Amino acid sequence: MIGVLAPLPVLLPLLGAAGALLVARHPTFQRTLSVLVLTAVLAVSVVLLLVADAEGAGAVSVGGWPVPLGVVLVVDRLSALMLVVASTVALGVLVFAVGQGAADGSEETPLSIFHPTFLVLVAGVSNAFLAGDLFNLYVGFEILLMASYVLLTLGGTAPRIRGGVTYIVVSLTSSLLFLAAIGLVYAATGTVNMAQLAVRLGELPEGTQVLLQSMLLVAFGIKAAVFPLSAWLPDSYPTAPAPVTAVFAGLLTKVGVYALIRTQTLLFPGGALDDVLIWAALATMVVGILGAVAQSDLRRMLSFTLVSHIGYMVFGIALGTAAGLAGAVFYVAHHIAIQTTLFLVAGLVERQGGTTSVNRLGGLARRSPLLAVLFFVPAMNLAGIPPLSGFIGKLGLLEAGVAQGSTAAYTLVAGGVVTSLLTLLAVARVWTRAFWRSPSQAPAEETAAAAAADATSRRRPVDEAPESSGTPGSGDGDGDGRPRTAFSDAWRRHTAVATASEPDLPPAAGAVRALRPLPRTMVGATAALVTLTVALTGLAGPLYGLADRASTDLYDRSPYVSSVFGEEEVP
Secondary structure, eight states: OHHHHTTHHHHHHHHHHHHHHHTTTOHHHHHHHHHHHHHHHHHHHHHHHHHHHHHOOEEEEETTOOTTTSEEEEEOHHHHHHHHHHHHHHHHHHHHHHHHHHHTTGGGSOOOSHHHHHHHHHHHHHHHHHBOBHHHHHHHHHHHHHHHHHHHHTTOOHHHHHHHHHHHHHHHHHHHHHHHHHHHHHHHHSOOBHHHHHHHGGGSOHHHHHHHHHHHHHHHHHHHTOTTSOTTHHHHGGGSOHHHHHHIIIIIHHHHHHHHHHIIIIIOTTOTTHHHHHHHHHHHHHHHHHHHHTOOBHHHHHHHHHHHHHHHHHHHHHHOSHHHHHHHHHHHHHHHHHHHHHHHHHHHHHHHHSOOBGGGOOOHHHHOHHHHHHHHHHHHHHHTOTTSHHHHHHHHHHHHHHHHOOHHHHHHHHHHHHHHHHHHHHHHHHIIIIIISOGGGSOHHHHHHHHHHHHHHHHSOGGGSOGGGOOTTOOSBOSSSOBOOHHHHHHHHHHOOOOOOOTTSOOOTTTTSOOOOOOHHHHHHHHHHHHHHHHHHHTHHHHHHHHHHHHHHHHHOHHHHHHHHTTSOOO
């Protein structure tokens, strides 16, 4: 069954993207097609997970080419679990985007690129999870990166272009390093098939192994935003629209973490660079969370917590034990859902209050209790409050660190505890300022600025409202002096997202007026993901058991190799 279903998580989104372009003039059909495609991908992914867990890993050589000449897709417990979680959150984000577009009247705009590009992104993520050779993994990265370039810069505003340029330069640097590493691996071993590499890399001189491993770890560390290779992320993600930021935060960095897991277990299981990863994990946790505590903008705070909690995943990988890796796998699945949900909530907050600066928000808990609940539950989960899944994942990692017993591991444990406490402080500050306090308790200078901006907007005609409001008809330019185009106007009507991400900018017009009712589809999609994060707590036992079985297979390596070559000796 795996041989039949394995290509579908890649093939279905690509075919769906082509279909979405064909029906671009019929937005309702386009939205329906996109949702149906991702629903089908989720269903296929669930079946693959059930089969892989029950029967073990399986592989298919696409096109019938003999292994290792052809493209090999491998489904084991880890890749199947990643597919299920990724397709679940991608579907939730797409429904959120559909609701946002419908609420803002996007059916009357010429915008047709979002849905096809989003589906291509999902195809790239799926291909990366299933890739059985390094070059196909590189192709998966490039597919998702090309789609992400488009999504990140849609709308053409100055902040998005700046963030997009940074993201593109960093991504291209990482890709070039990865491609160079692939070339060196092939030169040294004569193959890029990962099942073959599991055998052949161990036969190389130790110095050559360390060089190849270092190049791959740096390339994947950039993609996963591991310190000190993470400075690009907080300046890139907050500029994008809420659905785009959510899927980026939830999935893209986790593909890098997935590649790190494969590198450290399948290709280089000796643990030669585990000590380096330990200190990188510690620095990622601490530096990231210190950056989060210093932020007054909700999106930037979440971006820094994203970096910080990547450190927990690297923590589990660096320990070099099955228990540590099981904790890392569980935490990856947990964090994909949590981080995606929080960025969608940030989009709802911005839609309600006209800003994500917590210094200019207040009273949201009283004026929008549902929104307060949607933020509070995943925020506490992110902070690791018991008995939520965040606490279970962190507890598993801390126990694995104590069991490992080295001085570096104990240092990591202490860093993990401090990071968790500071995460609680960061989200608690957002809660007390944006949700709990009344608007009248905002700092005087912020209130005065908001009042001045509101007064200015009242004197200004509707079609001359500030560009940062992100609403249709807001000005004649794109915010940087360039004339508005039909494309950029369509995207604004599709997303209605405020583009100003700096906390000290004047609040958007109407930021202090009465809150608008939130569209039901957007709230429903976010509530569904919040429910999923709570369900992870109830399903923590089976999920952690699955992560434990996956980690055992990863360190054994024979299930993966056997799925590709069968009982034959690896050539």
